[in-house]
Amino acid sequence: MNDGGATMRHTPLYAVHQALGARFVDFGGWEMPVQYSGILDEHQAVRERAGLFDVSHMGEIELRGPHALAAAQALTVNDLGRLRDGQAQYSMLCLPTGGVVDDIMVHRIHSERVLLCVNASNIDKDFAWIGEHRYGAEVVNRSDDFALLALQGPRATAILTPLTNVPLADVPPFGFAEGRIAGRRALIAHTGYTGEDGWEIYCAPPEATALWEALLAAGAPHGIQPAGLGARDTLRLERALPLYGHELTEETTPLEAGLAWVVRLHKPSFIGRDALQRQRATGTSRQLVGLTMTEPGIPRQGYPIRHGSEVVGAVTSGTKSPTLGKAIGLGYVANAWKEVGTALAVEIRGRAVGATVVQLPFYKR
Amino acid sequence: MEFPEDLKYSKEHEWVLVEGNVATIGITDYAQEQLGDIVFVELPAVGDKVSKEDAFGVVESVKAVSDIYAPVSGKVVEVNDDLPDNPEMLNEDPYGDGWIIKVEMNDPEELQDLLNATEYEEYVAEEKE
Numbered sequence: 001m002n003d004g005g006a007t008m009r010h011t012p013l014y015a016v017h018q019a020l021g022a023r024f025v026d027f028g029g030w031e032m033p034v035q036y037s038g039i040l041d042e043h044q045a046v047r048e049r050a051g052l053f054d055v056s057h058m059g060e061i062e063l064r065g066p067h068a069l070a071a072a073q074a075l076t077v078n079d080l081g082r083l084r085d086g087q088a089q090y091s092m093l094c095l096p097t098g099g100v101v102d103d104i105m106v107h108r109i110h111s112e113r114v115l116l117c118v119n120a121s122n123i124d125k126d127f128a129w130i131g132e133h134r135y136g137a138e139v140v141n142r143s144d145d146f147a148l149l150a151l152q153g154p155r156a157t158a159i160l161t162p163l164t165n166v167p168l169a170d171v172p173p174f175g176f177a178e179g180r181i182a183g184r185r186a187l188i189a190h191t192g193y194t195g196e197d198g199w200e201i202y203c204a205p206p207e208a209t210a211l212w213e214a215l216l217a218a219g220a221p222h223g224i225q226p227a228g229l230g231a232r233d234t235l236r237l238e239r240a241l242p243l244y245g246h247e248l249t250e251e252t253t254p255l256e257a258g259l260a261w262v263v264r265l266h267k268p269s270f271i272g273r274d275a276l277q278r279q280r281a282t283g284t285s286r287q288l289v290g291l292t293m294t295e296p297g298i299p300r301q302g303y304p305i306r307h308g309s310e311v312v313g314a315v316t317s318g319t320k321s322p323t324l325g326k327a328i329g330l331g332y333v334a335n336a337w338k339e340v341g342t343a344l345a346v347e348i349r350g351r352a353v354g355a356t357v358v359q360l361p362f363y364k365r
Numbered sequence: 366m367e368f369p370e371d372l373k374y375s376k377e378h379e380w381v382l383v384e385g386n387v388a389t390i391g392i393t394d395y396a397q398e399q400l401g402d403i404v405f406v407e408l409p410a411v412g413d414k415v416s417k418e419d420a421f422g423v424v425e426s427v428k429a430v431s432d433i434y435a436p437v438s439g440k441v442v443e444v445n446d447d448l449p450d451n452p453e454m455l456n457e458d459p460y461g462d463g464w465i466i467k468v469e470m471n472d473p474e475e476l477q478d479l480l481n482a483t484e485y486e487e488y489v490a491e492e493k494e
Contacts, residue, residue, distance in 0.1 A: 023401070034428070035401060038401060038402050039401055039402050039426075039427040039428065040402045040404075040427065230401070230427060230428055233428070234427055296405070296407075296449065297405070297407075298404070298405050298425050298430075300430060319427055319428070320404040320405060320425075320427060322427070327405075349407075349423070
C-alpha cells in the first residue's frame with residue numbers, strides 16, 4: 001500500500017499528523033492527511049466551530065523588483081490595480097487561448113513584492129510559465145520557505161485573536177498582515193477555501209509544528225478539530241469553489257467556469273485577454289452548472305451528463321453534501337441546458353439518474 | 366478492530382455467515398474503516414444471481430466509489446432494505462445491522478476458498494504494512 005512512498009513529499013507537519021492518527025492520501029505527489037476523525041465529523045466542525053488544515057503542500061512564487069506589479073498584472077486576469085499593500089485577490093494565470101494554467105491567490109506585500117499562492121500540483125508548471133513571462137521581474141520559487149495552515153470556521157477569529165499581536169478586526173476579508181502568533185513570525189491572511197470565515201497562516205517550516213499545536217490548544221475550548229483534505233474538498237464543493245484539475249484546466253476558460261467576475265477585460269493587456277474578450281463577445285458554448293440529484297446516486301468526476309439519450313456534458317466534482325444531506329455535483333453542460341431548473345440526468349454505472357440544474361453555491365454562510 | 370470467529374472472510378474484505386445453505390454477506394470492520402463515512406449503497410434485488418468474485422453492489426464514501434464482491438455464488442433471497450436510508454450502519458455495525466444480503470448458495474464448496482478469522486486478521490495486518 002506504500003508504493004512510491006520513497007518519492008512522496010511530506011509537509012513539516014507529517015509527524016504531527018501521524019501522531020494524530022490521520023489517514024493519508026497521495027495528493028499530487030504529496031502524502032497528505034485526508035481525514036483524522038472522519039470527513040463528515042471534520043466537515044461539521046468547520047461549519048459549526050473551527051477546523052485546522054495543513055495545506056503546506058500549496059506553492060508560493062514571489063515576483064520581486066520594480067517590475068513585480070506590472071509583471072503580475074500582465075500574467076493574471078484579475079486587476080492588481082485594485083490592490084493596496086496588504087491586500088490579496090483571487091486570480092488566474094491563463095494561456096493565450098484563455099485556458100487556465102492555474103487559479104491562484106495574489107498577495108500585494110508592497111509594490112516591489114507580490115506573492116502568488118499556487119496549487120501544489122502546478123508549482124513546477126507555474127514557475128516555468130511565470131519564468132517565461134517575467135516582464136523584467138525577478139521570479140523566486142519560495143514554496144520550500146513556507147508552511148501554510150488554514151484555520152477555518154465561525155470560531156476561527158475568536159481562536160486566533162488572543163494568540164496574535166495583529167489586530168484582526170483591522171484585517172478585512174482578503175486582507176493580510178505580517179505579525180506574530182504564539183510568539184512566532186507569520187503572514188496572516190483573511191482568506192480560505194471552505195465557505196466559512198477564517199485565516200490562512202504562512203510561516204517558516206520549522207515554526208509549523210509549534211503554531212499548529214498552539215492553535216489546536218487555543219481552539220480546544222471552542223471545539224476545534226484537525227481537518228484533512230477530504231473535508232476541505234466537501235467544504236469547497238458545497239460553496240462551489242473551483243478545484244484545479246476538476247472545474248479548471250488548460251482546456252476550460254474562466255468564463256465557462258462562471259468566473260467572469262475574476263477576469264478584468266478593461267485591463268490594458270494580459271495573457272489570454274484577446275481570447276477571453278472574443279469569447280465574451282461571442283458567448284461560451286458550455287457553462288459550469290450546479291446539479292442536485294433528484295434520484296438516488298452520487299455524481300462523480302467524469303460521469304456523463306445526459307438529456308434523454310444525448311450526452312450534453314460531464315461532471316467535474318461530486319459528493320453527498322454533508323451540510324445539505326443530498327448528492328450534489330458540478331459539471332459542464334452545453335449552453336442549451338444551463339438554466340436553473342433544467343431536468344437532466346447523470347449517467348451512473350450505465351444508468352440515467354435524475355438531476356436538476358440549481359443555483360450556485362449549494363451552501364453559503 | 367474486530368474479527369468475529371464464527372465468520373468466513375474474503376480477500377476483498379467481505380464476511381460470510383453460513384447458516385445451512387444460506388450465506389449472509391457484509392463488509393468487514395477493516396473495510397468500513399478504510400472506506401470512511403459511507404453515504405450511499407447500491408444493492409441487488411431479491412432473486413438476482415450473484416457470482417463468486419463478481420461485483421454485486423456498490424458502497425460510496427464521501428470521497429470514493431467501491432464495488433462489493435460476492436464471496437460465494439448463488440441467488441439473493443434477502444436484502445437489507447434499511448441500508449439505503451441508513452448507509453452509516455455499515456460503519457457503525459458492520460457485522461450486525463450492517464449486513465448486506467443473504468444468498469442461497471449454489472456450491473457450498475466455494476466456502477473452502479475463504480479465510481477464517483485468524484487468517485483474515487493476518488491478511489489485514491500484511492495489507493496495512
